Amino acid sequence: MFNARRGDEPPGLDLSVLIATRSRADSLERTLGSMAAMDTDGIRWELVIVDNGSTDRTSELLLEWCSRLPLRSLHVPESGQNRARNTALPGLRGRITVLSDDDVCVASDWLRQWKQGTDRWPDDAIFGGRIAPRFPADCADWIRSDRFPFRAQCFAEFQPTQGEGPYPRTPFGPNFAVRTDLLRAQPFRADLGPAAGTYAMGGETELTLRLKAQGHRVIYLPGPCVEHVLAPENLSLDKLCQRGFNAGRGDEYRRAMRGAWSRPVLWLRSKLLMPAKIGIYVAAQQLASLFALPMDRRFARQYRVHSARGRLHQLRLMLGGGPSRGAPA
Template sequence: MDVSILFATRNRAAQLERTLDCYRALDTQGLDWELLIVDNGSTDATAEVIERARQDLPITYLHADGVGQNRARNVAMDRLSGDLVIFTDDDVLPEPDCVRAYIEAARRWPDDVIFGARIEPSFPADTPVWMTTPDFEFATTAFARYQPADREGPVGRHPYGPSFAVRRAAFEGMRFNEQLGPQTGSYAMGGEGDFLRRLAARGYRYIYVPQARVAHVVRAEQTNIDWLLSRAYKKGRGQVYLPSSKKAPKLYWGGVPLKLWLGTLRSWLFFQLYRCLPYAPERACVERGIIYQFRLGQVHELRARQAGVTHNDQD
């Protein structure tokens, strides 16, 4: 089989219907492909939407016990048949030529195994303008904007969760870390990044494929300031699990480097200052809050690790 496409879904029946309409419009002429959808405990009309779509799409419908995006993905890992596997989400709308662009790029780069699509957030109409601009750096974390280069080729930044492709032979036996990524309650981000970094550690490069284009649907609540700050906190938690080339700190308190404690305090003070200024721009205040919440998430996770607390115990 040429291509397997895999995503998990949970209680997003209306969005799933829209997403599957895009799959009906894919240019798959002459391709042998499959679409694996893992239901991560939905209680809405998800099953009905999928059953209708199976009439005209090559869907394999699977179920995961327990909540967790990476747990759902792992359910499908031994069921994949495609030489190239596209990992995506249920709120990602591929352009009609997206799959073919991945395949053609894989042919142009025969010695490489990891490919990332161009991801453009699709914002609600009333989103603040500053939040939608490419120079809002946190958009990469908040909305998965991924445009690391102007042309196709190797890049230093790993692809993002809404759409990346990997040659199946390269990840035989690998699994996603089920303690990372979306699940019930608060969680540490970084499930896809962890998976791709482990692949890259085997000597593989990241190949950016701008011709493979997808839109990542941003929900209204995701443009809320509190949601952005929560996202930064989760990002900080996940950051603890990434490898670092920096020297290990010498001074710790409560399992946390003293430098991080001081940085967290300093960022909190700046955040509070901007919140009190009567004419402070909203963006400036939010960006200070993001820095503070990111560092606070790191502190939280490091202290929990020292206490031997698991992710699920914390949530």
């Protein structure tokens, strides 16, 4: 059940901001501080935070901040960002649900831009806002460079060059909004998205593709902007390659859900095609090191190896059967 910290909000609100968090109290506190500094005059909103099994001071932090923000909290101990989000959906009171994260800093006009932007497109239901990465001061130049490959997958960067309006691809990450009634009817898949250990990445992408297949379109709104604050420990080569592995798992998962492969084809991909592709990528990675290519190009080859290994891992899980092992439910 929801723990209603404040009971004076009207039953119908403009916006619900939904965040799932797990043991990142310091980062969450920075996010809450940026939200407390927003200009929200005239905007009816709520902040719902799902504590997804934190073992640090997150619960105490939420108690501290409930007097400064229209904050309600929910505790879901079982790991899984999308499972936590789905648990919160029945209690949301905003017409629009803005999905964010515990490692962002929002602009002072963030909610105002969301309110005005979604009001301009009353017949649409899926919206993506701008996400700019904030790198630590000591970040390597080749990582922060615009030439860095896979910026979306590694940094959750989302900065299309087009203006406001229909967007042909899929938004993702910590600045994504859906009309609440539609999100309740079509929730996230609980077996996708961040969880303890490795996981199949792409919960927002899967949801958006599913809704687009039903006739909905995506609207890009450049006005509502967040900075995604990148922790130094998440920019190590091991962590960046881990994201490649998780992204590969998610790509293969979505292919299977679309019915792209029959079971014999899945078996063939797992036994022959993906191992062969991994071998090719490993050879390309070794050649890149041998010829001392620039670091960004060497990383691109390393990332592709891990992405292909993630695909192979997901294929084997799906052939093993059962949603708990990674198969589509």
